[in-house]
Amino acid sequence: MDNSWEWFIKRFETLSKIDLTAYKRPQMERRINSFMRSAGVQQYKDFIILLTNDANLYRKFLEHITINVSEFFRNANHWQVLEKQVIPELIKERRGIRVWSAGCSTGEEPYSLAMMIKEKKVPVIERILATDIDQEVLDKAVKGVYSSKGVQGVPPSYLTRYFKRSGDSYQISEEIRTMVNFQRQDMLKDVFGRDFDLILCRNVVIYFTEETKNRLYMKFAKALRSKGVLFIGSTEQIFQARELGLKSIATFFYQKD
Numbered sequence: 001m002d003n004s005w006e007w008f009i010k011r012f013e014t015l016s017k018i019d020l021t022a023y024k025r026p027q028m029e030r031r032i033n034s035f036m037r038s039a040g041v042q043q044y045k046d047f048i049i050l051l052t053n054d055a056n057l058y059r060k061f062l063e064h065i066t067i068n069v070s071e072f073f074r075n076a077n078h079w080q081v082l083e084k085q086v087i088p089e090l091i092k093e094r095r096g097i098r099v100w101s102a103g104c105s106t107g108e109e110p111y112s113l114a115m116m117i118k119e120k121k122v123p124v125i126e127r128i129l130a131t132d133i134d135q136e137v138l139d140k141a142v143k144g145v146y147s148s149k150g151v152q153g154v155p156p157s158y159l160t161r162y163f164k165r166s167g168d169s170y171q172i173s174e175e176i177r178t179m180v181n182f183q184r185q186d187m188l189k190d191v192f193g194r195d196f197d198l199i200l201c202r203n204v205v206i207y208f209t210e211e212t213k214n215r216l217y218m219k220f221a222k223a224l225r226s227k228g229v230l231f232i233g234s235t236e237q238i239f240q241a242r243e244l245g246l247k248s249i250a251t252f253f254y255q256k257d
């Protein structure tokens, strides 16, 4: 039986539908090898058998490779730009806006948006779409329960208004939860919706190869309506923005022509 990296990613795709060739290989290989070591296996073929037979380990492995760390209002100064500059501009000529958080992990990002939208009375056409490839994080997001450390980035007034505390955990209120529509989606394979006014895709593409990144930014540009805005992560930049019909309107914000 073949035991190469290429063999492994093919078998893994059959098992999970996740295409690891789109992710940066050295990083991915390192993460996978360290996981295999901690699971006590050395060969890819043994690892595939283990993943196939042990649902618990399989779930842990998915969590490990999709790297789903998130925070409320991650990079607070960029959220200030969103609130004070980008959103007011977007709603100037619109009855309401359509918003999508792509790669939403455990929900901190779409819930941050929902709280801001509620607080600033931003008109929205429909619920905020929040998608991720990992069903496990989506299940957590729907529950909306976070530790006290997890809610550190939430402004105190929002914490009082939009969370219910129970011991060391905080649950996001029903009114905020119902503003978000969580759906499983693989952004590399699935078809995107259209006419979004605001798309957030932050801290996801860092794991992808340059080619995958470019393909993805093209898909996001197409999914935006004219004048719609793409908000990206604080270590990211879109080099071919002009070719995609995007222009930078603030650091980490790109607007479609």
Ligand SMILES: C[S@@+](CC[C@H](N)C(=O)[O-])C[C@H]1O[C@@H](n2cnc3c(N)ncnc32)[C@H](O)[C@@H]1O
Residues within 6 Å of the ligand: 066, 067, 068, 069, 070, 071, 074, 102, 103, 104, 105, 106, 108, 109, 131, 132, 133, 134, 137, 185, 186, 187, 188, 201, 202, 203, 204, 233
């Ligand atoms: C580091 S988290 C970013 C969470 C949030 N956007 C933020 O900035 O705090 C990256 C998320 O991207 C998701 N992800 C990775 N590959 C994906 C794919 N192909 N399609 C959709 N989501 C993906 C992971 O499951 C993970 O939850």
